[in-house]
Amino acid sequence: MTIELPDARGRLRTYEPRTEPLALTTGAPLTSRTVFSAAHVVADPYADTTPDSPAAVDWDATLAFRRHLWSHGLGVAEAMDTAQRGMGLDWAGAAELIRRSAAEAKAVGGRIACGVGTDQIASGTLAEVRAAYEEQLALVEESGAQAILMASRALASAAKSPDDYLEVYGHLLRQAAEPVILHWLGPMFDPALEGYWGSSDLDAATDTFLEVIAAHPDKIDGIKVSLLDAGREVALRRRLPQGVRCYTGDDFHYPELIAGDEQGFSHALLGIFDPLGPLAAEAVRVLDTGNTDGFRALLDPTVELSRHLFQAPTRFYKTGVVFLAWLAGHQSHFAMVGGLQSARSLPHLARAYELADGLGLFPDPKLAEDRMRTLLHLYGVTP
Numbered sequence: 001m002t003i004e005l006p007d008a009r010g011r012l013r014t015y016e017p018r019t020e021p022l023a024l025t026t027g028a029p030l031t032s033r034t035v036f037s038a039a040h041v042v043a044d045p046y047a048d049t050t051p052d053s054p055a056a057v058d059w060d061a062t063l064a065f066r067r068h069l070w071s072h073g074l075g076v077a078e079a080m081d082t083a084q085r086g087m088g089l090d091w092a093g094a095a096e097l098i099r100r101s102a103a104e105a106k107a108v109g110g111r112i113a114c115g116v117g118t119d120q121i122a123s124g125t126l127a128e129v130r131a132a133y134e135e136q137l138a139l140v141e142e143s144g145a146q147a148i149l150m151a152s153r154a155l156a157s158a159a160k161s162p163d164d165y166l167e168v169y170g171h172l173l174r175q176a177a178e179p180v181i182l183h184w185l186g187p188m189f190d191p192a193l194e195g196y197w198g199s200s201d202l203d204a205a206t207d208t209f210l211e212v213i214a215a216h217p218d219k220i221d222g223i224k225v226s227l228l229d230a231g232r233e234v235a236l237r238r239r240l241p242q243g244v245r246c247y248t249g250d251d252f253h254y255p256e257l258i259a260g261d262e263q264g265f266s267h268a269l270l271g272i273f274d275p276l277g278p279l280a281a282e283a284v285r286v287l288d289t290g291n292t293d294g295f296r297a298l299l300d301p302t303v304e305l306s307r308h309l310f311q312a313p314t315r316f317y318k319t320g321v322v323f324l325a326w327l328a329g330h331q332s333h334f335a336m337v338g339g340l341q342s343a344r345s346l347p348h349l350a351r352a353y354e355l356a357d358g359l360g361l362f363p364d365p366k367l368a369e370d371r372m373r374t375l376l377h378l379y380g381v382t383p
Helices: 059-071 091-108 126-143 153-158 162-175 202-215 230-237 254-259 273-288 292-309 314-327 337-342 346-359 365-378
Strands: 003-006 012-015 035-038 075-078 112-116 146-149 180-185 220-226 245-248 267-270
Touching: 003 346, 003 365, 035 273, 059 075, 059 091, 059 273, 075 091, 091 112, 091 126, 112 126, 112 180, 126 146, 126 153, 126 162, 146 162, 153 162, 162 202, 180 202, 202 220, 202 230, 220 230, 230 245, 230 254, 245 254, 245 267, 254 267, 254 273, 254 292, 267 273, 273 292, 273 314, 292 314, 292 346, 314 337, 314 346, 314 365, 346 365
Parallel strands: 035 075, 035 267, 075 112, 112 146, 146 180, 180 220, 220 245
Antiparallel strands: 003 012
């Protein structure tokens, strides 16, 4: 059986789907790298909502997906960009997500870290930004989860100099109960974060970022870097204080960054590991044995899919992630909070299906094919 898929030029091409998935099973805990998957949320398809109304979440399906990731040995990075934080999921929804996921993690023994931001305010003074961060940090710590201090749109707007970043982050780190992960999210993921750390010059911004870390190394478990620049990440990684980890957030170069070199390696906190979870975990288990070539042989072929999902405008990668979760059977529908299922074109989604199917990512290839045919029919594509 073949399927006709539309390409970017409006033409149909013939594709022959796989009949068997890649053979992957759960296995031993990961040991050589700490690996988090940022996880998406599942919308409630029966809720009567609009794109600008509070998110309606299907909690059962959302938590089931987190159990899926934990079952493969991955940690869950919760209430992050992948969960549509600030793009459909407001702070009230994120707070409920954090509470529920942290409780679920405790129940099943899964590792979880949760995003701390300032999205309960649109803008404000530095004092108001700091207070917003404090409110969210308190909730995450009370839930029993590790905190990820995310980049803040409100801080980017309020800060007038690098010193403002040093003051706000220094205040938060001094009061954090446990070591946190610092997150530097580049403007390709969120244009409102242009000039973060007080400069659009990335070298100058890096110096400020490192100054924050150097002043509080005992309060920083690691940093997550999402700049899609492998060379810059490696250079930054080599300047970190002893004991501070680098968690790659580079969805374009993750195999080489995780594999590392003679001077070190990156751990991982990645949105692409949402659809790649079982395969990514298997690759890291191979790396745990010291087999770097085997690790790269498994993970390198996935980069084409990742680059496709994260192509510009990068912030809409969530649409492809949720689409693949639907095709894989992790949820019963392709609806997203904020109506974001409309953010990618049919040719984009068709190519995502083709690449994911070619990798053997779908546990039930026939189900994925049937759902792809349903979507094509809804768009008016007929054999």
